[in-house]
Amino acid sequence: MDRDFWVARWRNGETGWHLPHPNPLLVEHWPALEVPKGTEVFVPLCGKSEDMVWLAQQGYRVLGNELCEAAVAAFFAEQGLTPTREALGEALVRWQAGPYTLIEGDFFQLSPAWTAQVSAVYDRAALVAFPPAMRPRYAEQLQRLAPKGAGYLLISLTGPVVPEMGPPFSVPEAEIGRLFADMEWLLKQAVKQVERKGQTWSETVWAGVF
Numbered sequence: 377m378d379r380d381f382w383v384a385r386w387r388n389g390e391t392g393w394h395l396p397h398p399n400p401l402l403v404e405h406w407p408a409l410e411v412p413k414g415t416e417v418f419v420p421l422c423g424k425s426e427d428m429v430w431l432a433q434q435g436y437r438v439l440g441n442e443l444c445e446a447a448v449a450a451f452f453a454e455q456g457l458t459p460t461r462e463a464l465g466e467a468l469v470r471w472q473a474g475p476y477t478l479i480e481g482d483f484f485q486l487s488p489a490w491t492a493q494v495s496a497v498y499d500r501a502a503l504v505a506f507p508p509a510m511r512p513r514y515a516e517q518l519q520r521l522a523p524k525g526a527g528y529l530l531i532s533l534t535g536p537v538v539p540e541m542g543p544p545f546s547v548p549e550a551e552i553g554r555l556f557a558d559m560e561w562l563l564k565q566a567v568k569q570v571e572r573k574g575q576t577w578s579e580t581v582w583a584g585v586f
């Protein structure tokens with residue numbers, strides 16, 4: 377999916393993935409990682425997710441990354457916050473207010489220097505937003521960005537495989553094992569059936585340590 381695809385989704389309000397409340401799987405499974413309060417949690421491809429608000433309410437600082445300016449602006453506006461904005465080189469902009477720092481721009485342009493303090497990564501609708509050919513690149517970059525020992529909470533989806541259908545994509549469990557071959561998994565739990573695009577999908581929660 378290229379930039380134009382996502383910009384159009386935000387412009388047209390086609391953001392069916394967005395939940396108006398924290399994801400119940402985050403609330404249930406986050407404690408398994410035992411991430412110290414007061415530390416920084418990285419949320420790649422964050423959209424304007426309420427999950428960031430829940431993480432902040434638990435006492436974390438949140439470092440999000442999102443391609444679309446409209447999503448970043450909407451997040452701060454909906455939280456009633458007026459962020460500062462600062463260019464990070466030519467391609468990225470850092471927005472900051474309260475416990476939230478959101479880096480606007482392409483995930484693949486992020487540098488490990490900006491994620492060096494991260495104690496955990498929360499991935500909901502990020503890995504599954506990429507088509508199969510892009511996922512190795514995503515996993516490689518995530519492992520470059522996440523400090524060794526950081527926690528990883530991943531919510532993955534498996535469902536009908538129709539490549540031209542667009543995101544979310546079904547990600548087979550065996551592929552997750554291959555993409556994150558060095559990960560020390562603490563938990564893998566198939567949780568529930570969800571409806572996406574009129575079909576039944578399964579959600580699985582994974583918790584691990586980079």
Ligand SMILES: C[S@@+](CC[C@H](N)C(=O)[O-])C[C@H]1O[C@@H](n2cnc3c(N)ncnc32)[C@H](O)[C@@H]1O
Pocket residue numbers: 382383393394395420421422423424425441442443444447481482483484500501502505543
């Ligand atoms: C399916 S949404 C999930 C958003 C959020 N994680 C949630 O659960 O609500 C994927 C988001 O990733 C953003 N995105 C897509 N490609 C990206 C990239 N290369 N770098 C940063 N963000 C990207 C899109 O604009 C979109 O907001």
